[in-house]
Amino acid sequence: MKELKQIQRILAFGDKWFYVKDLEQDYHSQYGYIKKEDLAKKSGIVKTNTGKELTIFTPSFIDSYRKIKRGPQIISLKDLGLIITQTGINRTSKVLDAGAGSGAVACMLGNLVKQVVTYEIRDDFAEIVSQNIKYLGLKNVLLKKKNIYEGIDEKNLDLIILDLPEPWNVPDIEKALKIGGFIVSYSPTVPQAMDFVNKISKNENFVHFKTVELIERDWEIIERKVRPMSRMIGHTGFLSFVRRVK
């Protein structure tokens, strides 16, 4: 599998953005080329050989994150936002994520929390995850090739995120979580959300406090033409939030 190369600079001309990965050679775009000497600049304005002025800057985490390799369907930014705000995880938190899939959850949280451990059962997806972790330079994300239905090694976790076909089949999940810690189960379909919540609700160690579907509607704003976009993503998944209380 071809390795992802880091984005070194972004060149912007309005909403046309170019991603520079090699600073050792001139960068060619539809507006002409930028000399490699100018690409050394970390922020400011650079001119192409045809005289067009482009803004140059170094990428933020989110610019690089948007370019990670994709295998299985990832959890969207809107849903990740809700997980972060509802659980209040921060730089002291320890998180377990399963299955790793493309590593999108693991990498996004790796940028925010103290440690992420992520389990993946399939070799081909584990390879994608490992490349994404390396590409983003995340030293606090540990990938384990492991079936979560056989149990969780970690203890005292602040958050467990489950994005796999049968989240209700993870054994002894309370033993891995600190009291007050959260489980967030993400499922695309109603029967999965239903079976997970019904099973966990029978366990007196847990309180299920909400299941949410988050709808994001983009708007077009051009002068006085202000209206919702004609097309939108209708559904991503259901997020069930649970807390360990015993």
Ligand SMILES: C[S@@+](CC[C@H](N)C(=O)[O-])C[C@H]1O[C@@H](n2cnc3c(N)ncnc32)[C@H](O)[C@@H]1O
């Ligand atoms: C939808 S993907 C997860 C995507 C991930 N949340 C992301 O944002 O990139 C589900 C993943 O769970 C993995 N999986 C399924 N059963 C598993 C198990 N028992 N243990 C570990 N991983 C499992 C699948 O191989 C797949 O990669």
